[in-house]
Amino acid sequence: MARCDVCGNDYDKAFQLIQADGTRGTYDSFECAIHAAAPRCEHCRCRIIGHGAEHDGRFFCCASCARHAGVEGLDDRV
Incomplete structure (x- = not known):
């Protein structure tokens, strides 16, 4: 499992978002990804x-x- 960078949830369906500049983040939901990256x-x-x-x-x-x-x-x- 992986821990969400925003909320800290340890989730088996977490995903990574890699931005064009190489910045990476791990998130448990699109909501957390939007909060961090948008x-x-x-x-x-x-x-x-x-x-x-x-x-x-x-x-x-x-x-x-x-x-x-x-x-x-x-x-x-x-």
Whole structure:
């Protein structure tokens, strides 16, 4: 069994997540993996689970949050 890096649960179905930069984590659920690996929106601080929006290295959950943070030119729809 493997221990979750977030909650400490020792679970027989734990999995590893390897990010592009080589960072690794062991998790017992997608919930814990999201908590550890998903970026936060710079404006509202929610976890970005979908594609979100990025501008100049800043991450946002949506174009509305990007606009509130002063970013122009991002749209949720094309």
